[in-house]
Amino acid sequence: MTEIWLVRHGETPWNVERRIQGWEDIGLNENGEQQAHALGQHLVSLKASGQTIDAVYTSDLKRAHRTATIAANALGLSAIPIDGIRERNFGVLQGLLFNDMDQHQPLAAAAWRSRDPNAQIDGAETLGEFHHRIVATINNIAAKHDGQRVMVVSHGGALDIIWRQATGVTLDAPRNAPLLNASINRITVSPTSWSLIEWGQVAHLAQPSGHDATA
Numbered sequence: 001m002t003e004i005w006l007v008r009h010g011e012t013p014w015n016v017e018r019r020i021q022g023w024e025d026i027g028l029n030e031n032g033e034q035q036a037h038a039l040g041q042h043l044v045s046l047k048a049s050g051q052t053i054d055a056v057y058t059s060d061l062k063r064a065h066r067t068a069t070i071a072a073n074a075l076g077l078s079a080i081p082i083d084g085i086r087e088r089n090f091g092v093l094q095g096l097l098f099n100d101m102d103q104h105q106p107l108a109a110a111a112w113r114s115r116d117p118n119a120q121i122d123g124a125e126t127l128g129e130f131h132h133r134i135v136a137t138i139n140n141i142a143a144k145h146d147g148q149r150v151m152v153v154s155h156g157g158a159l160d161i162i163w164r165q166a167t168g169v170t171l172d173a174p175r176n177a178p179l180l181n182a183s184i185n186r187i188t189v190s191p192t193s194w195s196l197i198e199w200g201q202v203a204h205l206a207q208p209s210g211h212d213a214t215a
Helices: 013-017 030-048 062-074 098-104 106-114 127-144 156-167
Strands: 002-008 055-058 079-081 149-154 184-189 194-201
Touching (some): 002 127, 002 156, 055 062, 062 149, 098 106, 127 149, 156 184
Parallel strands (some): 055 079
């Protein structure tokens, strides 16, 4: 069994604007940088109490990689980039404001809202393809670290998939768990099951951002 701490990247300018990021490589804003440093200091204090992180993995997109690098450096570790935990590719929806996507891409917006695993969005991964990629990548990480605790820094959409896999909530059902910037979310993964330990912990942040992912 592997204990995995999932962290959503720190805040970005597009989070503040509520603009769809997907594979667009957006960096952190000033608040996101502060969140990443607060996360790192919190992990240092947990390490002192015996809660050691054995490895840090990160999406290769800048907003996650920067968050992971700051936190990992505080622990004396290096962040290992892995593209399998990237955000979903949202195709033609990327770069649009959430409130504008019906106006500019009505068919794609309808497909996104349907949460149909097989619904097609021009230029995008289907939700089903995204689910398979994220679950396979987390299983691979867990297999490499049996009996250890690792941190994975990723994105709101990926955390949505992971939360559903750990709780048994289907892809098309409503989500009732937050996906907050720089939050800590803990699960265990074994070869036969995923289980939820804790979700949406932001007590380590002086000013948690209210930008819940809309995935």
